[in-house]
Amino acid sequence: MRQTWRWFGPQDLVTIDDMLQAGAEGVVTALHHAPVGALWTAQEIVRRQEELSLTRAGNPSGLKWQVVESLPVSEDIKKQKGDWREHLENYKVSLRHIAEAGIDVVCYNFMPVLDWTRTDLRWKLPTGATCMRFNYADFAAFDLFILKRSGAEKDYPEETVDAAKDRHCAMNDDQRAALARNVVFGLPGAAEGFSLDDIRMHLAEYEAVSEDRLRSNFIDFLGEVVPFAEELGLRLCCHPDDPPFGLLGLPRVMSTENDYRTIMDAVRSPANGITLCTGSLGARPDNDLPGMIDRLGERIHFLHLRNVKRETGTVRGSFHEADHLDGDTDMVAVIAAVLREERRRKADGRVDWSIPMRPDHGLDILDDLERHAQPGYPAIGRLKGLAELRGIITALSHPVEGLLA
Structure with a gap:
């Protein structure tokens, strides 16, 4: 190897x-x-x-x-x-x-649209080390309440929607902005990054x-x-x-x-x-x-x-x-x-x-x-x-x- x-x-x-x-x-x-x-x-x-x-x-x-x-x-x-x-x-x-x-x-x-997707880029472990993490409830909170994708609630179990609502309500504005940045971080090292409007535009085109x-x-x-x-x-x-x-x-x-x-x-x-x-x-x-x-x-x-x-x-x-x-x-x-x-x-x-x-x-x-x-x-x-x-x-x-x- x-x-x-x-x-x-x-x-x-x-x-x-x-x-x-x-x-x-x-x-x-x-x-x-x-x-x-x-x-x-x-x-x-x-x-x-x-x-x-x-x-x-x-x-x-x-x-x-x-x-x-x-x-x-x-x-x-x-x-x-x-x-x-x-x-x-x-x-x-x-x-x-x-x-x-x-x-x-x-x-x-x-x-399509996103490369690897994480909700936290530096999540702290009990050892003090940090790592990348994908939290499904946090991602749902982004999708449902930050991106506000039409029809998104149909893609999640009821308990996930409830957890996402609780997570979103518990966040302050800075935490919500950080979650959005993490999710749309995009291709590592790329020349391009996506805004929420870019994501919405691509999602609309992918509907077909x-x-x-x-x-x-x-x-x-x-x-x-x-x-x-x-x-x-x-x-x-x-x-x-x-x-x-x-x-x-x-x-x-x-x-x-x-x-x-x-x-x-x-x-x-x-x-x-x-x-x-x-x-x-x-x-x-x-x-x-x-x-x-x-x-x-x-x-x-x-x-x-x-x-x-x-x-x-x-x-x-x-x-x-x-x-x-x-x-x-x-x-x-x-x-x-x-x-x-x-x-x-x-x-x-x-x-x-x-x-x-x-x-x-x-x-x-x-x-x-x-x-x-x-x-x-x-x-x-x-x-x-x-x-x-x-x-x-x-x-x-x-x-x-x-x-x-």
């Missing part, structure tokens, strides 16, 4: 030097300043490669840009409206420029887009870009919905194993692959992550390894980010399944037998609490997670492991 590290560019408070000290073997980044739908120029890609190639002292870092995360898919493409054909052409040319720069893995998602229609539009998108990516030697990999259930009345099409199977079967190509995020998929109790790796492993091109603690046993419920080995996902079983898949690939002679992974998210601990880096992406919290994951990988790969079975 190639141990990579996500970086948001020169403005990231977690630096190239920090990545080196953490032992990262490669970098996951993007042109976060580029507007969604715009062309990624060859010059801008090379500039980002140059930026990550040097330490603070100007010495070679030895780090390479190994995974693009993300080349975002515009809302116009998802809805097949407006400038979607121009955006689609820009996407394909951007893929060519990425391939020409020597990068071969491109992560993206097909979540059913789950079947969104899935059809997704397959249309893949039918255009996957053959092109395969010619270029690229591996595209879709990130799951986060959280993996419907929000704001919007359709979701990448939340379960069946969702992935449908998309993989619709466009059969090694270039049409999966970003397996154990945190996103793990927020649902009915997702069997080690089994998904065993059954879909040949198309997994990128791994996000993180853990969440579910606060309810329902598919739609509250959860918070946990230590990498301390949530509801059995990370030892997950890594064992990944190592089995890598052994299969190596035996088959695949050049991509070593799957890039990164320690996704992390708790804010120690100096992270004062650094205020990108939410979910602290230096020390991710280093702790990477060290824990490294320990499992090393143990499961060690010859003595077989003697203990």
Whole structure:
């Protein structure tokens, strides 16, 4: 498993030097300043490669840009409206420029309107550490009483509506504004943010887009870009919905194993692959992550390894980010399944037998609490997670492991 590290560019408070000290073997980044739908120029890609190639002292870092995360898919493409054909052409040319720069893995998602969604970006744990949290009642309070989405009450059980009303009444104006900011935080590191009016506009346009229609539009998108990516030697990999259930009345099409199977079967190509995020998929109790790796492993091109603690046993419920080995996902079983898949690939002679992974998210601990880096992406919290994951990988790969079975 190639141990990579996500970086948001020169403005990231977690630096190239920090990545080196953490032992990262490669970098996951993007042109976060580029507007969604715009062309990624060859010059801008090379500039980002140059930026990550040097330490603070100007010495070679030895780090390479190994995974693009993300080349975002515009809302116009998802809805097949407006400038979607121009955006689609820009996407394909951007893929060519990425391939020409020597990068071969491109992560993206097909979540409508919002990227990952949380109600608290720095929720305090009993230890004093902070983490990101999704509280279902708080989200309902946002939806029902801040956004005031028409018909929203039909999407929640009566007890959730009552809890949301109580939560909203207990908040002051500053707390309500903070909740709204957290929910619409949007794509990490992106050049764009959404206002409440932007959200309402997109929701109105999605009223005519059913789950079947969104899935059809997704397959249309893949039918255009996957053959092109395969010619270029690229591996595209879709990130799951986060959280993996419907929000704001919007359709979701990448939340379960069946969702992935449908998309993989619709466009059969090694270039049409999966970003397996154990945190996103793990927020649902009915997702069997080690089994998904065993059954879909040949198309997994990128791994996000993180853990969440579910606060309810329902598919739609509250959860918070946990230590990498301390949530509801059995990370030892997950890594064992990944190592089995890598052994299969190596035996088959695949050049991509070593799957890039990164320690996704992390708790804010120690100096992270004062650094205020990108939410979910602290230096020390991710280093702790990477060290824990490294320990499992090393143990499961060690010859003595077989003697203990």
